[in-house]
Amino acid sequence: MHRLFWKIFLSFWVALVLFAAATMFSASQYLEHTRQQEEAAGPRERLQQRVVEAQHIADRAGIEGLKAWLRDIDRRELVPVLLLDRDGQDLLGRAVPTPVTERLAREATRPWHGPFRPRMRALIHLADGQEFRLVPDYQAVTLGRVIARPRVIALPLILAALASGLVCFLLARYLTAPLDRLRRATERYATGDLGTRVAPTLGTRRDEVAELARAFDHMAQRLQELMGSQRQLLSDVSHELRSPLARLQVALGLARQRTDGRAAAEFDRIERETERLNELIGQLLSLARLESGVTVAAREPVDLAELLTNVAGDADFEARATHRRVEIADVAPVTIQGDARLLQSALENIVRNAVRYTAEETAVTLSLEPESGKPDTWRITIHDHGPGVPEAMLPRLFEPFVRVGDARDRASGGYGLGLAIAQRAVRLHGGEVSAHNEPAGGFSIVIRLPATPGTR
């Protein structure tokens, strides 16, 4: 349990400890090194060297040279050097630590003796007679001073950063790689590849991510079974409902044969109703299928302009029988990825509906244009000159079996499924359908379709 938790916890901890340890180690290492250097040469000898160096510079470059030399030491070395005049003031005007001042005061009142004698030689003489005392300022050695001189500890710091960076990078990748795999699997699943499973790709991992993967697989399995059984149910329903219909149709044919044209009108009526029932079953099933669909199954290039022209042509032919027309206004040449058959049925359903409601001697107009402000999106508008739909009904228009104004609908023989099917089909293509009452009169349905139905 909580293996991932411990992994994260321990990794961060280790990384932090490593980094802190490396920093401290390098700092102490450096201090040690400095101290050893001092010891190796002996503080006195080093001081002596400095004095000789300072005197040399004083002789050659005067007071300005000394100032530059001091600044250089200050920048480079860990232990700064003070040059004090007779009043105990530093040549560079730096603050002189109290212990140094006190010691100098003591020395001034006492004669030099014993161990302090060499310090007498720490005097720099300038050509103009000025005298400076050279004092190493050990008090100034602080951690701040160490850090302020990056050159000193840059290398160990960089190494520590790289080491802990590597640890963190590996940790991050270890954590996110299976999540990425899980995301890709989810996307694949969403596009309809229901056989997708993740756990087998994670090898021997046994942490929260692996558990998540197993949970995903379990869900995927369950969904696959459910969808499988639903598909089976649909096909069973289809078969069971249609078998009697098939018999009914043949029986009707037999009845026609045997009655020799008598009751032909009634038989026509029965035939028409049978067809209608058949169509309704088909619509119900395709709606159920669309509802259960995750995304478009068939993706092929669909010539929208051609599709629109064909639908308009067929609908126009049908519409002319009732003194109505279907016209094409603007059609841009567009090819999108999708299921031609689904898109066609969506368009047909909407156009048929429009033809049903448009006033006599008027035309339903179809247009296909790029959506303004949205590249890769196309807008199909189906505009009719009908009475429109009450505003309150607009949002409900795409629900199954919704009727607007009962009497007229019954007369026109609508099933109330066409628009619902159209909407589902368009949605499976990543698009949207909306309905509007036109201010200038009439009613229009707008389909917005992306050029490629991406997984949303």
Added chain:
Amino acid sequence: MSRILLADDDVELTEMLSQYLGGEGFAVESAHDGEAALAKARHGGFDLMVLDVMMPGKSGFDVLRELRASSLLPVLMLTARDEDVDSIVGLELGADDYLPKPCNPRVLVARIRAILRRAPSAENAVAGGSPAVLVLGDLEMHAGTRRVTCGGRPVAMTSTEYSVLEVLLREAGHVVSKADLSERALGRKLTRYDRSLDMHVSSLRRKLGPLSGGEERIKTVRGVGYQYTRP
């Protein structure tokens, strides 16, 4: 009188359909499962089989696949209305045509007649048919016996494939529109999303192979129709 084999597991339906088809002047025999249908079809004596896809045990597809290994008996498939794939699979396996079920029996009769018109009937064979032999390049079509040879090698094809090829060959070098081809070869109007022609043409391509020069024998003219390449 044309003899028809009706293969469907719905006993009541086949009974009524037999009566109906009898009334239309066909002699009908029925089979209620795949095995029986296959046995009867192989036994011979039929001019056409109406084959339901959905049968328990051996499905219509299995029957068709096994039948086509040895026989070119014209087959009309009855497919489930919501399964577009069924029709494509059926045509790929060598069905002459398909009809979604449930169907209007009048339409069924019309389809049956259209297929029978294309098939070499017994009377035709006896009379020797028209002596015309259609020759183009390496392809020979014997109109009387409805035999096709390609480069001297006989090519077995269903009567529907023969009819499609015949129309294309007569118009070789010209584009034949799908609507035209449907009416002349299949004997019916082209309906939207009818894949029959595409499937028949693709199986013709498979059986005949490309021209000797490597050129496609039957070209698809996108959005228009098909064209047999004149060598």
